[in-house]
Amino acid sequence: MIADRTIICLASGWDYHPTSKHHVMRKLAERNQVLWVNWHASRCPRLNLGDLHSIVSKIGQIGQGPRQAVESLTVLTPPQIPLPGSPLIRKLNAAIVRRAINKVLKRLPPRPVQLWSFAPDIGELVGGFDEELVLYYCVDAFGEFPGYDRALIERCERELMDQCDLVITTSPPLYETRRQWHPRVHLVKHGVDHARLSRAVHESLPIPASLKGLPHPILGFVGVIGEWVDLDMVAGLARRLPDASIVMIGPEKISRGPCRGLSNIHWLGNKAHEELPSYLRYFDVGLIPFRDVPLTYYANPIKLFEYLAAGVPVVSSPLPVIKPIPGMIWLADDMASAVDGCRQACNDNSPAARQQRSQLMLAESWTARLDQIAEQVNAAIKDRRTVKVDAAMPSSTVRMEMRSA
Known part of the structure; x- marks a missing residue:
C-alpha cells in the first residue's frame, strides 16, 4: 500500500x-x-x-x-x-x-x-x-x-x-x-473500474437519448479517435453490415475520411466516464479497430478491459497484447473476419454471457494493479x-x- x-x-x-x-x-x-x-x-x-x-x-x-x-x-x-x-x-x-x-x-x-x-x-x-x-x-x-x-x-x-x-x-x-x-x-x-462499469450488467440503466431509435446490433467504439484508429475498417463494417448501427464515442482528432456519408455511423462526441455504463449496456459489440502501426504495436488498450467489465463482447484488430478468447474476444485480421467476428459476438451475447465476461474482470481492478x-x-x-x-x-x-x- x-x-x-x-x-x-x-x-x-x-x-x-x-x-x-x-x-x-x-x-x-x-x-x-x-x-x-x-x-x-x-x-x-x-x-x-x-x-x-x-x-x-x-x-x-x-x-x-x-x-x-x-x-x-x-x-x-x-x-x-x-x-x-x-x-x-x-x-x-x-x-x-x-x-x-x-x-x-x-x-x-x-x-x-x-x-x-x-x-x-x-x-x-x-x-x-x-x-x-x-x-x-x-x-x-x-x-x-x-x-x-x-x-x-x-x-x-x-x-x-x-x-x-x-x-x-x-x-x-x-x-x-x-x-x-x-x-x-x-x-x-x-x-479497470469494475465497480462502475459492471453497472451495465447489474442495473437497468436508462438508454441514453443519443442511442434511442438506433437499430440493433450496435457496434460501439469508445476512445480518442486519432491517427491510430482504422477508419477504413469502421467504414467497411458499416457497408457490409448495413442493418447495424456503428456508434463512435470520443474526441475526434482526425478527419472522418472514408466514413463520410455513411448514415449508419453515429458520431456522439466525448462522454464523461461516469456516463459510459449507460452506453455500454446497449452495445452489442465493443470495437477496437486499430491500424497496424508501431504505436499500436506497443499499446495495451484500456477499452478492452472496460468493454469486458461491462459484459460487452469485443472484436479487435490483432495486437500483441490481445489474444482471442472464445465467447469474449474475436480478432479481425481482415474485413471478412471483422464482419464474421461481429456476427458471432452478437450471437453469443445472452445476459448470462455478459455476466460471465464481467465476472472475469473482477480480478483486474485498479486496486489490484496498485497493490x-x-x-x-x-x-x-x-x-x-x-x-x-x-x-x-x-x-x-x-x-x-x-x-x-
Whole structure:
C-alpha cells in the first residue's frame, strides 16, 4: 500500500479523455495527496484547429492556477514553451515548472514526496523536490505519436530512466524494450473500474437519448479517435453490415475520411466516464479497430478491459497484447473476419454471457494493479535507502566490515 505521501504526477492534460493515468492517480488520491502537473512541452504545436484549441485551453488553465479537481488531488498547469528540440528552452521549462511545483508543495502538509512521470521527457526535474522515489510509468511508445521527434523522445526517455528508481510498463512489447535500459522494469497491465462499469450488467440503466431509435446490433467504439484508429475498417463494417448501427464515442482528432456519408455511423462526441455504463449496456459489440502501426504495436488498450467489465463482447484488430478468447474476444485480421467476428459476438451475447465476461474482470481492478505497483515501490525505496547508508558510511567502517566478512 502507498499511503501518506505527496505524489507529484507529470502527465498530459487532466481534462483530456480519461486514461490509465487518471485512474491510477484517482486511486492514489484516496490515501495520498496528489499534485497532477499538466506537462505540455513534449512536441511543437502543429498548424491545425486541434492544436490551436489546445493552446487556448492551456492558457486558460495556466490563468486558473492550482485547482482541486477531486478530493486530495490538485491540478497545476505551469507555463511552458513547447520547443522540445532546444536544450535551453527545456532547461527554462524545467526551472519554471520546478518553481511552480515547489510553491504548491509549501502549502501542503509535509510528507515524503514521490515523483511519478507518465511523460518520457522530464529528466531535468528529477531531484528538484527531495523525492524519496522517482517512478517512470511508461504507457506508450511516445516517439511514435504524430508530431513527436522520435529520436529526441528516445534520448530524453533514456536520460529519465538513468535517473529513476523504478519503471512500470503496461504491455509486453514496452516491457521487453525498456528492460534493456534499466535494471528495475516491471510489467503491470492496465486495470479497470469494475465497480462502475459492471453497472451495465447489474442495473437497468436508462438508454441514453443519443442511442434511442438506433437499430440493433450496435457496434460501439469508445476512445480518442486519432491517427491510430482504422477508419477504413469502421467504414467497411458499416457497408457490409448495413442493418447495424456503428456508434463512435470520443474526441475526434482526425478527419472522418472514408466514413463520410455513411448514415449508419453515429458520431456522439466525448462522454464523461461516469456516463459510459449507460452506453455500454446497449452495445452489442465493443470495437477496437486499430491500424497496424508501431504505436499500436506497443499499446495495451484500456477499452478492452472496460468493454469486458461491462459484459460487452469485443472484436479487435490483432495486437500483441490481445489474444482471442472464445465467447469474449474475436480478432479481425481482415474485413471478412471483422464482419464474421461481429456476427458471432452478437450471437453469443445472452445476459448470462455478459455476466460471465464481467465476472472475469473482477480480478483486474485498479486496486489490484496498485497493490502490484506498491510492492515494487516499497522495494525500490528500501534499496535507495540502503545505497544512501552505504554511501554515507566512512571508508574505514567499510574496510572493517569487509575484513570481518
